Amino acid sequence: MLKLISSSRFHRLHPTPLPVLRPSPDSTSPLLRVLASSLRGLTRRTGGRSFFCSDSAEGSDHVPDAEVKTSEESHSKASAIVPTYPRPEDYLTVLALPLIHRPLFPGFYMPIFVKDPKVLAALQESRERQAPYAGAFLLKDEPEGDPSALSGSDADKNVYDLKGKELFNRLHEVGTLAQISSIHGDQVILIGHRRLRITEMVSEDPLTVKVDHLKDKAYNKDDDIIKATSFEVISTLRDVLKTSSLWRDHVQTYTKHIGDFTYPRLADFGAAISGANKLQCQQVLEELDVYKRLKLTLELVKKEMEISKIQESIAKAIEEKISGEQRRYLLNEQLKAIKKELGLETDDKTALTGKFRERIEPKREKCPAHVLQVIDEELAKLQLLEASSSEFSVTRNYLDWLTALPWGEYSDENFDVTRAQKILDEDHYGLTDVKERILEFIAVGKLRGTSQGKIICLSGPPGVGKTSIGRSIARALNRKFFRFSVGGLADVAEIKGHRRTYIGAMPGKMVQCLKNVGTANPLVLIDEIDKLGRGHAGDPASALLELLDPEQNANFLDHYLDVTIDLSKVLFVCTANVIEMIPNPLLDRMEVVAIAGYITDEKMHIARDYLEKSTREACGIQPEQVEVTDAALLALIENYCREAGVRNLQKHIEKIYRKIALQLVRQGETTDATSHSAQSVEPEKAEVDYDELGQNTVQKENSGLVEGSNPEQIGETFKEVDNVQTDISSDQAECLEIAKESEEDKKIETKTVEKVLVDETNLADFVGKPVFHADRIYDQTPVGVVMGLAWTAMGGSTLYIETTLVQQGEGKGSLRITGQLGDVMKESAQIAHTIARSILLEKEPENPFFANSELHLHVPAGATPKDGPSAGCTMTTSLLSLAMKKPVKKDIAMTGEVTLTGKILPIGGVKEKTIAARRSGIKTIIFPSANRRDFDELAPNVKEGIDVHFVDDYMQIFDLAFGDEQFQNIEKQVPNAL
Numbered sequence: 001m002l003k004l005i006s007s008s009r010f011h012r013l014h015p016t017p018l019p020v021l022r023p024s025p026d027s028t029s030p031l032l033r034v035l036a037s038s039l040r041g042l043t044r045r046t047g048g049r050s051f052f053c054s055d056s057a058e059g060s061d062h063v064p065d066a067e068v069k070t071s072e073e074s075h076s077k078a079s080a081i082v083p084t085y086p087r088p089e090d091y092l093t094v095l096a097l098p099l100i101h102r103p104l105f106p107g108f109y110m111p112i113f114v115k116d117p118k119v120l121a122a123l124q125e126s127r128e129r130q131a132p133y134a135g136a137f138l139l140k141d142e143p144e145g146d147p148s149a150l151s152g153s154d155a156d157k158n159v160y161d162l163k164g165k166e167l168f169n170r171l172h173e174v175g176t177l178a179q180i181s182s183i184h185g186d187q188v189i190l191i192g193h194r195r196l197r198i199t200e201m202v203s204e205d206p207l208t209v210k211v212d213h214l215k216d217k218a219y220n221k222d223d224d225i226i227k228a229t230s231f232e233v234i235s236t237l238r239d240v241l242k243t244s245s246l247w248r249d250h251v252q253t254y255t256k257h258i259g260d261f262t263y264p265r266l267a268d269f270g271a272a273i274s275g276a277n278k279l280q281c282q283q284v285l286e287e288l289d290v291y292k293r294l295k296l297t298l299e300l301v302k303k304e305m306e307i308s309k310i311q312e313s314i315a316k317a318i319e320e321k322i323s324g325e326q327r328r329y330l331l332n333e334q335l336k337a338i339k340k341e342l343g344l345e346t347d348d349k350t351a352l353t354g355k356f357r358e359r360i361e362p363k364r365e366k367c368p369a370h371v372l373q374v375i376d377e378e379l380a381k382l383q384l385l386e387a388s389s390s391e392f393s394v395t396r397n398y399l400d401w402l403t404a405l406p407w408g409e410y411s412d413e414n415f416d417v418t419r420a421q422k423i424l425d426e427d428h429y430g431l432t433d434v435k436e437r438i439l440e441f442i443a444v445g446k447l448r449g450t451s452q453g454k455i456i457c458l459s460g461p462p463g464v465g466k467t468s469i470g471r472s473i474a475r476a477l478n479r480k481f482f483r484f485s486v487g488g489l490a491d492v493a494e495i496k497g498h499r500r501t502y503i504g505a506m507p508g509k510m511v512q513c514l515k516n517v518g519t520a521n522p523l524v525l526i527d528e529i530d531k532l533g534r535g536h537a538g539d540p541a542s543a544l545l546e547l548l549d550p551e552q553n554a555n556f557l558d559h560y561l562d563v564t565i566d567l568s569k570v571l572f573v574c575t576a577n578v579i580e581m582i583p584n585p586l587l588d589r590m591e592v593v594a595i596a597g598y599i600t601d602e603k604m605h606i607a608r609d610y611l612e613k614s615t616r617e618a619c620g621i622q623p624e625q626v627e628v629t630d631a632a633l634l635a636l637i638e639n640y641c642r643e644a645g646v647r648n649l650q651k652h653i654e655k656i657y658r659k660i661a662l663q664l665v666r667q668g669e670t671t672d673a674t675s676h677s678a679q680s681v682e683p684e685k686a687e688v689d690y691d692e693l694g695q696n697t698v699q700k701e702n703s704g705l706v707e708g709s710n711p712e713q714i715g716e717t718f719k720e721v722d723n724v725q726t727d728i729s730s731d732q733a734e735c736l737e738i739a740k741e742s743e744e745d746k747k748i749e750t751k752t753v754e755k756v757l758v759d760e761t762n763l764a765d766f767v768g769k770p771v772f773h774a775d776r777i778y779d780q781t782p783v784g785v786v787m788g789l790a791w792t793a794m795g796g797s798t799l800y801i802e803t804t805l806v807q808q809g810e811g812k813g814s815l816r817i818t819g820q821l822g823d824v825m826k827e828s829a830q831i832a833h834t835i836a837r838s839i840l841l842e843k844e845p846e847n848p849f850f851a852n853s854e855l856h857l858h859v860p861a862g863a864t865p866k867d868g869p870s871a872g873c874t875m876t877t878s879l880l881s882l883a884m885k886k887p888v889k890k891d892i893a894m895t896g897e898v899t900l901t902g903k904i905l906p907i908g909g910v911k912e913k914t915i916a917a918r919r920s921g922i923k924t925i926i927f928p929s930a931n932r933r934d935f936d937e938l939a940p941n942v943k944e945g946i947d948v949h950f951v952d953d954y955m956q957i958f959d960l961a962f963g964d965e966q967f968q969n970i971e972k973q974v975p976n977a978l
């Protein structure tokens, strides 16, 4: 391999000093000497070595007496070179050596590797013949293909394979006659002598070529242009040397041998030590015109200058950065040392460890042993870690969490049932079931002496107070309250935490909760448990199971914390709108308390005693400033807020109170404005004026008193002072008068603010026009229309089943169904059609209505999907009503699944349905007999005023709906719709 090696490496290989040559007689002009010495001045004599060898001046006729010896050579006579000046005629045919990376310039060393044994043998042999010269020629790049494809040693291997003609074709024509200075194994040191040009190939293996020895074109040493160009080359080199220490070594050696300093040599030197690429160097080598060669070199060194400038700026920027950082580091260290010395602060780690120890010390007794062990281990680990390492911050955060948790700390629980009852009643009206359950819980706790963790699930439509009762329960039990919603939660890590190894890892919600509340027995409200997400990483429902299950949660393992925590004392209260949506294993572990929604009466109480009160306080209105009549509240509930919960009602009450607040403020402002315009002087302002006037005057007179030396003048002054003081007291009296008046004005103002009255006549001014509610679209249902009762996640609701005749004709009996009904409900309609047909056949055997009528059954609110079997009896009644042309009894609603034989099966949501029926002003409800118990369990106020019938056969419904005496009355009122 042909390689330019570093000077130090070269020196290692060839420790002998470089030869000192006899100065060439013709070489040095005085100017060049001066320039060279200036270069020399710039270089440090550090004993470095370069590739440059000040050998014979190329082209000159003098014979160098140099002998290049390595230390080994000097000891071994056999390998010593007997120096001979290579006369051109002796070397017309030379061995051609390929150079891969750069051409060899006359006067320079170059180590190369010769792999071909034949070539090596030939070189050895030529040394033995005492004709140790060969031709060194730069290899051309590969003509085709991308030579860069073969990188490094592969490319070199390829080159070594070149032989004979192929090698000959790849060689540049112009090369250098090279002295074989030494051979070590396959490494050969060449010293460049003079330029050669290949004329023809003589033999192929090893490649021998015929050459012409080239001489530089004659030039005038005193030519100004040549001088100027060389001067520029030297001064550029000088500049480069200032910035680049890399070059100094080369130049130092060069300037040592100043005797050989010629213009052509200067050009070669510049090109050889520049970082120019091989082709540019080859161009310099091929140039025989000294001026042109100098120009080419100048270009190269100029470029080098630019590079070294960039290098300098890069180095400077990096140095600045590093020194800045080092400075900061040193200052910080010093600061730390000073603080430590002064006892102001222990170092970070000690301070941190101290902080954590301080935190855990009071809890040590109650803290479980396994946790203490982990804490101690982590504290020891923290001391060993580097403060800037990421592991350190992970450990610090971990310890922060571990020590902040309330290990074994419990809030004193309230086992006083009466007090708890009082608190629960204070916050919520009704909700007897929930309150009872909580009181039972407290009673058990009292008897056991300790409370146990339980899971209560409050289910019901939105706005019935599930969340707020949770808060109230915590207050009643004297437990800390923490709420988190799991609606849409899809990541298990939210519950169980992330593993500590992740960046930004956090513990799960329960650990956060414990840290937040600071006690191990809080009440945790898990909101919207029915809306738990599907989970993309694990199943959140299963994670919740571990959290809630009393069997498992005594040893709940959070991934982040990695030590078990005891959650068995936590009271979990979950809320849900629809029980069915809660995963079964979870539901299994809960005690479900259903909150069905409120009837008007309950809403009245809630509005009057709770919502109004809190809203009034929130708006800063005094009770005497406002009156909302019962009629207005009733109208608000019945016409605006008919849903099961009271959130909408709360919003409306807030709206009313906001408007009242605005009215009061406006009224107040008008009164203010009137009083101000009547009284032109503001009392506060008058007081300020008075102060300034009095003080200034007195000060002025005082100064007069001191200065005045004449007794007459003094007497005058006293008089004036007296006058002024009289003025002041009259002013003061006047101002006090004004202030008094304005006080009185203020009193009148408050009196003038009228009380705002809200009754049903002006209710619309506060909340706008009543919203249209579709649940009571008929005052009296016409023929073919019957009211049913439904249950939804929003609570119970009433719905109509409408049937109408499309067309009649022999054998056209069919049923069309619409209203976004599900499969079950569609089947119910078909069953109802069959039953109605059979009943009609029984009641009116001659009536062919169903056989010949195309009917259409519709369930309004077509945009709402509906399903379920409980409308079966309503559908049957609707079909019969149409067939018999009889409307059903007024204010009747029914619900119940009907079988093909007319049996009535039980339904769900009795309470919700009853409440919905009451809301819609229904007087009679028909329920399946199997639901009698559900109805009996309802609070009396819910059942109040309802005429309820329990049936197990459809014929009972038929009698109730189409009772004859009723029919007579109604028939008169409602004309037949068909």
Ligand SMILES: Nc1ncnc2c1ncn2[C@@H]1O[C@H](COP(=O)(O)OP(=O)(O)OP(=O)(O)O)[C@@H](O)[C@H]1O
Pocket: 427, 428, 429, 430, 431, 460, 461, 462, 463, 464, 465, 466, 467, 468, 469, 575, 576, 577, 606, 610, 611, 645, 646, 647, 650
């Ligand atoms: N029985 C009640 N007595 C007094 N205030 C009540 C009662 N029921 C509900 N409220 C009030 O109604 C508002 C709405 O209640 P809350 O937010 O608890 O409803 P929710 O059932 O949790 O609804 P969601 O299912 O939408 O979360 C609260 O301000 C609450 O105080």
